[in-house]
Every structure is written in structure tokens, then in C-alpha cells.
Amino acid sequence: MYTNFDDLDKSSRLWVYQADRAFSDDEKKFILDNGIEFVKSWTAHNKALNASIEVKYNQFIVLAVDETQAPATGCSIDKSVHFIKALENELKLNLLDKSKIAFLKDNQVFLENLPSIKSKIEAEEITPDLLTFNNMVSNKGDFESSWLIPVGDSWMARFLKAKV
Template sequence: MYVDFDTLPESARVWVYQANRPLTDGEVKSIDEALKSSLSQWEAHGQPLLASAQVIKNRFVVVGVDEGYTLPSGCSIDASVRTLQNIGRQIGSGNEPVDFFDRSAAIQLADGSVQTIVLPALKNAVSDGTITPDTLVVNTLVNTKAAFSKNWLIRAADSWLKRYFKKMTVLPG
């Protein structure tokens, strides 16, 4: 059963999917409609799942399910992945394809827009100062609605990117 995302409990399980490119407003509308239809019928072992989804910053799809209502099964989670793959193919036809499984680092720029940096370019982005320890990065590893609400954007130094920052030592003056 599809519900408004805001009505999901804080304990709801979430998955964050990152598109490989910015989505148009029309594509976001198509995604919202397709997910509402799909999640309205989403079930695990014949039991309906209480679920929702939202598109954030025309780039990220957040799917949530109330595990206190019905636990999703491996098969139902696989079905949601297939749904996103199908949506990506459908809205990408005629345009650049949409891959919701992009693993580039997504950073928020000062103007609030999102830029992605492919994995092979991360070291250079740190070296040239594009990414600093204080750069806000999108945390796609959150797994509950509460974690999503509180830790959607985190400092690069507090994310998986921390390995790219060398420890700085302060010399006594």
C-alpha cells in the first residue's frame, strides 16, 4: 500500500538510489507516478507492504517501507530494484539513459546543486580542493527514515571519503 512518505515511521527502512544524471521535472513526475503505482502493489509473500518513495533534488530516489507493518522479503526487495531499472529504461528512452545505481560520489555545492564525481577522479578532486573535509556529501548509505532525516548530507571527512584525506599534524608554534 502506498502512503505519503511523511507518514512512514522514523524506523521505516529506506534505500537511496542515485541517478547518473540530473532528472528533468517531467522525468521526476513520471518516476513519482510509476513508483506510486508499483508500491501500491508491492508485497512480500502475499502480504501488502506499507511503502512510499520520493525524489530528492531531481537526482535521488528514496524508497521507504514500514517494517513494523510487514517485513519486506528478499524477493520483494529484488522486485523494487527491477522496478527502478525498468523506470530508468523507460524515462531514458530517447534521452540519455538513467541508471539509478550510480556509485559516483555526490557532493552538494555551495549553491545547493549536486555534482557527482566518478570514483577514478576522487583523488584528484581532493587534491585540487573540489572536495575538502567539510564538503557536504550525499550519504546514500542511510538505512532508516530517521537516519535519512538526520544524516542525508554529511561532511566528507565523516563519510566513506575520509580515506582520501591525509592526517594533518599541527606543529607547535
């Protein structure tokens, strides 16, 4: 069953899918229309899941399930991954590639290849106060408080310290 994201419990389980490029307005509408239909019918062991979908910064898809109602199971999570893969195929984009790190500068998302992060920090192209997306957050509360954080508060901080 679809629920507005803001109405989900803070403990709701959450997955963030980062695209390798920004969505067009038509693509965003397609994602939301199809995503709402998906979550309306999303079940675990024949129990409806209380779930939501959001598009953030025109580059991230956020799926969330309020597990206080019914828990997501392995099969239901597989269904969500199949939905994401179908979006990838339909829109010709990549949502499952973890080799790029997203940053926010001047309200614009840009991506850097994971292997280049250390050299970008050394060249001061990535600074401690630059915002980055922590796509490993796993619940709505953490998403709201810790999804968008300064590089200096992220796993990349170790490269900042090595520079000093």
C-alpha cells in the same frame, strides 16, 4: 499500500537510488506517478507493504518500507529493483551505478567519479565542509540525520587526514 514519506516510522527500511543526471520535471512526475502505483501494489508474501517513494534534489529516488507492518522479503526487494530497472530503461538513465559520488554545492548536485576522489581532495576541489550524500543509509531515521553530511564526516575523511 502507499503512505506519505513523512508518516513512515523512523525505523522504516530505505533504499536510495542516485541517477547519473538530474531528472526533468516531466521525468520527476513520471517517476512519482509510477512509483506511487508501484508501492500501492508492492507486497511481500501476499501482504501489502506500507511503503513510500520520494524524489530528492531531482536526482535521487528514495524507496522506503515500514517494516513494523510487514517486512520486506527477498522477493519483494527484487520487485523494487525490477521497478528501478524499468525506470532506467524508460528514462534512459542509470540508477544502479555506484561508481559516482554525489556532492551538493550551492544547492546543485554534481557527481565525481570514484577513482578521482583522492586527487580532487588533494587539489582542494573537494573540501572537508563540502556536503556529500551518504546513499548507504538504510533506514528513515538515518536518512533524515545522516544522508547529507560534510565530506569531513564521511568515508572520504581518510583522504583529508592523509593530506595533513
